[in-house]
Amino acid sequence: MTEEPKPRRLTPKGRATRDRIIEAATELIARNGVAGTGIEDVRAAAGVSGSQLYHYFDSKQALIRAVITRQADSVLHPDQPRVTALDSFDALRAWADAAIERQRENGCRGDCTLGSLAGELSVSDEESRTDLATGFLRWKDLILDGLRAMRDRGGLRADADLDELALSLLTALQGGVLLSQTMLHVRPLEAAMNASLAYVHSFATTAGR
Structure with a gap:
């Protein structure tokens, strides 16, 4: 069985950036739904570059799963x-x-x-x-x-x-x-x-x- 990769350890600044991206995605999904929220929309709302966003989330699905975890918490x-x-x-x-x-x-x-x-x-x-x-x-x-x-x-x-x-x-x-x-x-x-x-x-x- 292949082990899942361990979560990347983030610096306080990195954690804040990641949280800002998740927060922006959450707010956009509340207004537009999952289907109506694109990665570019999230990037602009969070005020981050494309490379920053993909540093934390390599796909829209990964971002959505992070939103799910946030809302469960x-x-x-x-x-x-x-x-x-x-x-x-x-x-x-x-x-x-x-x-x-x-x-x-x-x-x-x-x-x-x-x-x-x-x-x-x-x-x-x-x-x-x-x-x-x-x-x-x-x-x-x-x-x-x-x-x-x-x-x-x-x-x-x-x-x-x-x-x-x-x-x-x-x-x-x-x-x-x-x-x-x-x-x-x-x-x-x-x-x-x-x-x-x-x-x-x-x-x-x-x-x-």
Whole structure:
């Protein structure tokens, strides 16, 4: 088996340049989609030369995969709806409200998210589909960790299928965002999140309630 090459170690300046390229690509994809974003568009938006861009990304696919990784990591950023501490019903509600508010603030216009990237890439690009699936599974596992903490504290019944609950919450978020952005209204996302949270609440213990 051929080993994958180890990631190039970057200087702080090199890391900043690479991050700027990824940021520019992310913003362009949010506006124009993957198909409508060309390498030259990214180069101009990032303010780098062609040789600089190809130093970090030898193809558009490599750049797109970096964008996918960035967006999978976005749940760790303080300005994004967080799934890193969903260990109470209040935290779950706050996370849902943050996602809804984000859509309301941007008028339900498209973002460059794992969901939007999956809509363009999951069928046509197997490598990207695998990266997207890995990102979604990371998000699901973060939700699962919070639910597990709730159960361990006695807030959720012992018979609750935590994996199913975590997938329900993640699917509600992704599906709700897709419909909200299609219909340009937050109501689909609100309905999806409310229904999924109600499902989780149905497994609450007396102490959890």
